[in-house]
Amino acid sequence: MEKELFVKLLQDREFKAVRSILNAMNAVDIAALLSELDDKELALAFRLISKDEAADVFANMNNSMQTYLVEMFTEKELKEILDDLYLDDTVDMLEDLPANLVIRILDSVSQTKRDMINVLLNYPEDSAGSIMTTEYVGLRQYMTVAESMSHIKRTGIHKETIYTCYVTDRRQLIGIVTAKDLMTADDDVLIKDLMNTEFIAVHTHTDQEEVAQIFGKYDLLALPVLDTEDMMVGIVTFDDAMDVMVEEATEDMTKMAAMNPSEKTYFDTSVFEHARNRILWLLVLMLSATITGQIITKYEDAFAVLPLLVSFIPMLMDTGGNCGSQSSTLIIRGIALDEIHFKDTLKVIFKEFRVSLLVGVALALANGIRIFIMYHDPKMALVVGLSLICTIVISKIIGCALPLFAKKVGLDPAIMAAPLITTLVDTCSIMIYFTIATQVFQL
């Protein structure tokens, strides 16, 4: 849909045309189109969306659009949207809304819904509780398939998913039944004979990253959430798990590039916020890089005699940094995907040691030959080659070991990535280089 045409129709009050355009689009695309309108057009266009799609469009809007609309809505409009909005989407919105609007919303919903919202709002951020919904299909073990199907027909339309149903006995989860089981079973089969009692569940306090990992590992559509007394309280659905997966990968990449992660998109983050997210780490890394500088000054006499020595510093530093970040990236990602664990540390170090020897020798040869050809200086070729091998071995071992130790002591492995390792490896490579150089050239 072209924005210009849409805005023009809206301004010309061609409401019939606007309505039929909106009817032909799905909720996600409508929300995207509306995000390009200014506030007045937004309010106008939103009221032209068909009733049964309005809540879905609303759930897909960004926070500032939702805030504006909640302010604009009449009591009646607000009530209608809130009735159709899934509970987890409502809570998502409330988490970012100003206090006065939160109060307005809580006043507009029923007492039962208000209580459920309050419970969900109280779970820690990034926990399973904070991303779950309490709207799921519950069945009893002595229902038949036919009874269950008619129960779903009555209540299912307002549930976020009906494809996994939960069999409870005094709020205790005792089994799960999929819609596929129900649809392919005979009518008089008892739920108790159909249900799967080997199910996977998480607790309200389980970290959302772990929740997403479980979804990925077991290809689930929904995951039941239990409270501290093992009572069933809600479910996490796969769409929220997918969002978490994407979010966590973004967060890891951001941290690996020495920034504080932000939940907002690039353009939604202001210049000041961008600067703030980046400065702290840059300062820390800058000050530690000056240590490397201090070490260099200790070898002033060496490069006063042999200025060519200085010209290999960038190459050594960059190669060390690159080698370290190669190893740390593989290990950080392996930890995030649950493929590498702390118990593998020695195995990983031994593997990286062998890889680094191969890589080191190859690079040292390439460089040694180049130096020999360019400067006809076998001693310099030897110094640079040896320094390269040592630097590569050390940087790969630091690069693989640090994320694993970070994980062990409860830090985020992603923080131990390229920039920090580069700074560490720099110091090592400079020291190795000048130590070897002063020995070989007897400076």
Added chain:
Amino acid sequence: MEKELFVKLLQDREFKAVRSILNAMNAVDIAALLSELDDKELALAFRLISKDEAADVFANMNNSMQTYLVEMFTEKELKEILDDLYLDDTVDMLEDLPANLVIRILDSVSQTKRDMINVLLNYPEDSAGSIMTTEYVGLRQYMTVAESMSHIKRTGIHKETIYTCYVTDRRQLIGIVTAKDLMTADDDVLIKDLMNTEFIAVHTHTDQEEVAQIFGKYDLLALPVLDTEDMMVGIVTFDDAMDVMVEEATEDMTKMAAMNPSEKTYFDTSVFEHARNRILWLLVLMLSATITGQIITKYEDAFAVLPLLVSFIPMLMDTGGNCGSQSSTLIIRGIALDEIHFKDTLKVIFKEFRVSLLVGVALALANGIRIFIMYHDPKMALVVGLSLICTIVISKIIGCALPLFAKKVGLDPAIMAAPLITTLVDTCSIMIYFTIATQVFQL
């Protein structure tokens, strides 16, 4: 499940105990447990898995385990597994199997299935066609809900998903109906009145990354795939899309750390493969870093007079590299998540310019003050401060622009990440630094 206990039971031939352990576990966990056994134990244990779970366990195994089992299977066993295996999982396995085993498998399946496998195997790698399955539920528009439900009851058990059904008319897709629609509608409603005609579809040649993006954006369970003549040929299910999403994030991270991506896990990749994946980029970057070295030698006279100059090189180079990789990471991720496009290039550059000024001034001040206190040298403080600001501005602009241009000319933006930008920025920062220094100190 503890591996030691399991192996002991297996070796003691306590098959009843092993069977009941396996019965209590789900397919994913059984596959993980079996991956720790040696080949002979694997074959033994696999035969103890219940018939209805065996194919599912098999689908979750890694390639070397599948290869071994296919070699071991009798004709009858192979046939049984292949009958229960979903088509997309079969194709996945065939893609990595040695030729003689591929032939053996193709000989064991029916002619129809063989034809379907051959079609799927012929789609380009990483295309929607290569990850789709042809097993979906098809409905006709003049069926009633009751007729559809009984059709699903008869045929659904062998379909990978029955939660989205596809309404076709002469192989043309005309609408989709969800299981939720069917389960909550009255029996005599016609499919044609229930179906949604505003659906999203992809083509067999659509890139799998785009497919995964569509899943994430629209929260879909399955996505129909059309051929070049717009005929419906298959579906991609959400679990495969989730795998693609994780895979693509890993691939991006790997490339961003200057490595050739590998589809295998860290431990499944041999030392030689690891070395091969890493050496090429290191060589390229190493040789370009020597250019920076060459530039330094041009200023030999400058640091012969003022050796302190050399000590700020690591700090400048590291800060430039870090600033560049901060920007490139944000942009690369934004492109991957479809949040940043080439048309935003000027907007991005202007934003990064403002961010880099803020960051540059802050870092220059911090460093200037430090240098002034340590060396009481206002000129040196000025030189380093100015160089820092220029380096940061240039590195952030290179960092944000390169991935966007890469995308524009059809290259992978992730290749334009930290290491390449670091090497570029190094050269710039050294030149800026020595230019400013020679001016200020009149060297």
